Amino acid sequence: MSALGLLRPDLRGFAGYRSARSDAARGEVWLNANESAWPNAADPAGLCQRYPEPQPDALRAALAALYGCAPGQLLVGRGSDEAIDLLVRALCRPGQDAVLVTPPVFGMYAVSARLQGARLVEVPLEEVGGDFVLDPAAVVGTALRSGARIVFLCSPSNPTGGLVPLADIEAIARALEGRALVVVDEAYVEYSDQPSAVALLQGLPNLAVLRTLSKAHALAAARIGCVIADAGLVAALRACQAPYPVPAPCAALALAALAPDALAATRARAAGIVAAREPMRAALAALPDVRRAYPSQGNFLLLRFADAGAALAALLAAGVVVRDQRGARGLDDALRITLGTAAENARVLAALSALEVAA
Structure with a gap:
């Protein structure tokens, strides 16, 4: 079954909005998008005077080369x-279809489901041997019973x-082919020793992979990410996407970050994080107040405290801001701490060591 068979029936064949930049027209005088003929005084180079390409060809090609897919399999977004x-x-049809997640996990899956009116179905991760693991049979069984249209798998998982x-x-x-789309969120895969699930796309039309430049590539404020999937599904998603999703300055910065020298620096930084992790x-884990420090394949550590x-x-008293996980399912005693520079990591240890002395 094609991935297009998983689309909402009312969106099959939906063309979406065709913006002025969707046409391949070329010319010297641009009067088709009701833009200003003059740049803003604060933008003398005219970087933002014109609407950007909806899907910048050069950036799409560079990301496809980086991730090992065809440009037509990749949609760039925020x-x-x-x-x-x-x-x-x-x-997902509101009130009918479900989204399956595996808590504790990244909260945006549940937020998007709630906003769409899709039911949220959970298959919690299990703690086995001091680590969190997924039960694949439970995921498949629950997805089939609940009518889940999307199964989100976060790998490496945030926050575990x-x-x-x-x-x-x-x-x-x-097991879910023709029934659900399996979406693998690989926001932290650059810090992992496991290859990307993009390699599995061949022959699995109901698989999609999420990648981002926000983490290892240090472009969080540029908001450049993508979904990699069956080309037909990517085209359908493009029709649902708002016009001009990628600001031109962000696209230019991302393209520069994908040049060979910049990529080499990014890989070296990621390797340094892995070595320090x-x-x-x-x-x-050696601190008395730490009950458990979980192994990690990301650039962060999840810890349980007494x-x-x-x-x-x-x-916070030491000026260190970390992520409070106590509101997450099963993590009422946990904090998530990102690995920083050597000096920042030392500051974390000093703050927590001082806490032990005071106790």
Whole structure:
């Protein structure tokens, strides 16, 4: 079954809005989009005078080359968040279809489901041997019983840091072929030792992969992300996307970040984070107030504390802001701490060590 069969029936064949930049017209005098003929005084170079390309060809080609897919399989958007929202809106009928998530996990899947009026179905991760793991059989069974249209798998998972093995991703997608789209969110895959699930796209039309330049590529404010999927599904999502999703200055910055020298620097930075990750986890795990420091395949660590509130207060007093996870399912004693520079990591350890001395 084609991935297009998973679209909402009322959106099959939907053409969407055709903007002025959707046409391939070429000329010297641009009078087709009601833009100003003069640049803004604060923008003398005219970077923002004209509407940008809806899908910048050069950026799309560079991202496709980086991720190992064809440009037609890739849709660029405002970070992974826009891709998540587009997928839920395009596939889920309000009040009928469901979205399956595996908590504790990134909250935007549930937010997008709620905004679309899609039911949220949960298959919680299980703690086994001091780590969080996914039960593939439970995911498949629950998806089939609930009528889930989308299954979100976060790998490496945020906030737990664990992976979903590629073999499990493939098995889930095959079991749900024709029934649900399996979306693998790989926001942190650059810090992982597992290859991307993009390699599984061949022969799995109901698989999609999310990638972003916000994390390892250090372009969080540029808001550049993409969904990689069956070309037909990508075209359908494009029809549902708002006009001009990629600002021209952001596209130019992203393209520069994908040049060979910049990519080499990004990979070196990611390798440095990976090298520091286990020593930092071990140092945190040795602190008396830390009940558990989970292994991670991301650029962060999830920790359980004897008193998470006191730990959070100590860090804030030291000027260190971390993510409070106590509101997440099963994490009422947990904080998530991003790995920073060596000096920033030392500051975290000093703040938490001081807390132990005071206790």
